[in-house]
Amino acid sequence: MREDAQHPFRAAAEPHAGRLRALPLLFAGGALLAWAVPARAEAPVQPLSLRSCAEVAADAERLACYDRLAGRPEPGATAASNPAAAEGPALPAAAAEGRPGEAAAVATGSGPGLQVRRSHSLWSSFWELDRADKRGTFRFKTYRPNFLLPVHYTTDINRRPDSPTRPSTGSGPDYKRIEAKLQLSVRTKIAEGLLLPDADLWFGYTQQSLWQVWNRKESSPFRNTDFEPELIYVVPVPEGLRRLPGGWQFSMLQAGLAHQSNGQPDPLSRSWNRVYVGAGLERGEITVYGRVSKRLREDAEDNDNPDLTRYVGRTELAVTWLPGSATASLRWRQNLRDLKHGSLQLDWTYPVDRAQPDGLRWYLQAFTGYGETLLDYNHKQTSLGAGLTLFEF
Secondary structure, three states: OOOOOOOOOOOOOOOOOOHHHHHHHHHHHHHHHHHHOOOOOOOOOOOOOHHHHHOOOOHHHHHHHHHHHHOOOOOOOOHHHOHHHHHOOOOOHHHHOOOOOOOEEEOOOOOOOOEEEOOOOHHHHHHOOOHHHOOOOOOOEEOOOOEEEEEEEEOOOOOOOOEOOEOOOOOOOOOOOEEEEEEEEEEEEEEEOOOOOOOEEEEEEEEEEEEOOOOHHHOOOEEEEEEEEEEEEEEEOOHHHOEOHHHOEEEEEEEEEEEEEOOOOOOOOOEEEEEEEEEEEEEOOEEEEEEEEEEOOOOHHHOOOOOHHHHHOOEEEEEEEOOOOOEEEEEEEEOOOOOOOOEEEEEEEEEOOOOOOOOOEEEEEEEEEEOOOOOOOOOEEEEEEEEEEOOOO
8 A cells, every 4th residue: 555645512511521530539538538527426437439339228318429429519519619610601411422312413525524413613513622522532433424325326437547657457347337335434533732722633544445236247346445544633723713704613723644545556556645734614504624735745656646636636625514404515626727627526414214313314425527536536427326324423
């Protein structure tokens, strides 16, 4: 493989986020407290512990025992006695826990192909921009949409892929125009509060395959699979600078390093590396993401596709709309020099069961232009796919 190729929500005050790390201190503090309280005349006081709390018969008293053991403030405690609560207003419990059913919406698109639950800010809840939305490191979440399109029709399938440095060796397999398209994408935050206030470093991984599942004659091969790991540095815009005219918000800045390759041997090998900078805006149910990429240099003999950016483009603009149960996203890629190249992609989803918007969703995707896959980077085609989302977490 050679080198590569881009809201979500937590309560404003989760005072026990570090509960696991604090358990030894809590046990010690609880035992000390139990020792320091004078014994009642009728019975000796047992040390405060999980076992002693479990032995309390009355439900309300047992719960109060656990609360004391965990260091939870008594009812009616002031914000001064609970500093975490003073950071901001509490959010609905279901939203804080990320449970389904809170007006869930899935949005697709480039950059952050969004799969989100509604929040005060779509970008913040997806990228954890605000402190109220921070959820710590190494918690895996979906990144770009995860879907299976069992029916994916292409107007002009690429049977003889080539590039200036990897010419075609002749006719390839007898591929059919109808195939399946599969995408899997996850991410995790690997550093929080890095270099700048509330700025985070994420790792993302996306894998996309075109599968000739209906082509029994050729043993149903995978026609192409693209692998794309990337590092994404996300910087939230300070609150005082976010507001823009017309009700828009300038929510975040991004910088990234990405690698994309298809893992095939010559002459079908394709790969590239790039760095990029991007920005995210939003207004109510609409998000806008734009970025500019710079391809990193490679040795001429190792470059599988030296003209890739001419066809795929260096700039990208994605607009996502979340009007309700349905979601829609339009992505435009262009090199800003030649409007004959680039691509347009439209994604649309709708819940299979409207009562469960976080569950299975219908997924439609339309693409036209260059670069639906790395193997097809210089091959123009129009495709239409239909299927279902796979998962979201």
